[in-house]
Amino acid sequence: xxxxxxxxxxxxxxxxxxxxxxxxxxxxxxxxxxxxxxxxxxxxxxxxxxxxxxxxxxxxxxxxxxxxxxxxxxxxxxxxxxxxxxxxxxxxxxxxxxxxxxxxxxxxxxxxxxxxx
Amino acid sequence: xxxxxxxxxxxxxxxxxxxxxxxxxxxxxxxxxxxxxxxxxxxxxxxxxxxxxxxxxxxxxxxxxxxxxxxxxxxxxxxxxxxxxxxxxxxxxxxxxxxxxxxxxxx
Numbered sequence: 001x002x003x004x005x006x007x008x009x010x011x012x013x014x015x016x017x018x019x020x021x022x023x024x025x026x027x028x029x030x031x032x033x034x035x036x037x038x039x040x041x042x043x044x045x046x047x048x049x050x051x052x053x054x055x056x057x058x059x060x061x062x063x064x065x066x067x068x069x070x071x072x073x074x075x076x077x078x079x080x081x082x083x084x085x086x087x088x089x090x091x092x093x094x095x096x097x098x099x100x101x102x103x104x105x106x107x108x109x110x111x112x113x114x115x116x117x
Numbered sequence: 118x119x120x121x122x123x124x125x126x127x128x129x130x131x132x133x134x135x136x137x138x139x140x141x142x143x144x145x146x147x148x149x150x151x152x153x154x155x156x157x158x159x160x161x162x163x164x165x166x167x168x169x170x171x172x173x174x175x176x177x178x179x180x181x182x183x184x185x186x187x188x189x190x191x192x193x194x195x196x197x198x199x200x201x202x203x204x205x206x207x208x209x210x211x212x213x214x215x216x217x218x219x220x221x222x223x224x
Contacts, residue, residue: 035213044204044215044216044217044218045153045155045161045204045206045215045218046215047212047213047214047215050211050213057211059211059212061212062118095160095161101166102149102151102166102208102213103151103163103166103206103208104151104153104161104163104206105163105172107160107161107162108160109160110160
């Protein structure tokens with residue numbers, strides 16, 4: 001059974017940084033592209049970032065490019081999201097998602113990031 | 118970026134109703150269109166991919182049609198478990214986008 005377990009969400013001040021982690025199990029992590037998707041309170045889904053299976057290529061939404069960095073450690077079956085220069089607009093539940101042929105076929109339970117003074 | 122627009126934003130229906138949700142893309146996405154269901158406090162769940170292919174384990178009352186820029190999700194006979202929010206997603210490129218969602222409510 002595929003399991004994705006996010007962690008690292010927290011309350012952070014504007015301008016601060018946070019690193020999210022996603023521990024994967026139940027599938028061959030190193031052969032799958034992965035993504036982060038977020039959902040602001042009461043709002044819809046917003047794709048944030050993606051990384052290829054090897055980690056060689058990364059992609060970002062315009063709203064986070066230059067502030068966020070996605071990475072992975074295939075030896076640890078773990079996906080990361082480094083978030084810098086956080087603002088109120090970054091407040092959201094952040095989901096880690098397994099990407100198969102472009103679609104998100106498995107999701108974690110999400111981790112809440114709150115940016116507030 | 119490709120913009121995805123869903124209609125309606127909210128839909129009120131009764132158990133047993135046939136329900137249709139529309140998703141329009143600002144430019145062609147070919148058949149690279151998926152549908153997800155999300156219940157409050159839960160992660161989304163993939164229902165349909167490649168416009169019309171049912172994900173394993175999804176009930177056959179769900180179906181998808183369309184190509185290019187216009188797509189529909191149909192629930193043939195709404196069940197109590199189907200009251201949720203539905204999102205379309207285009208994945209024509211690695212930079213993917215979602216529709217704003219359609220909430221299916223109990224009438």
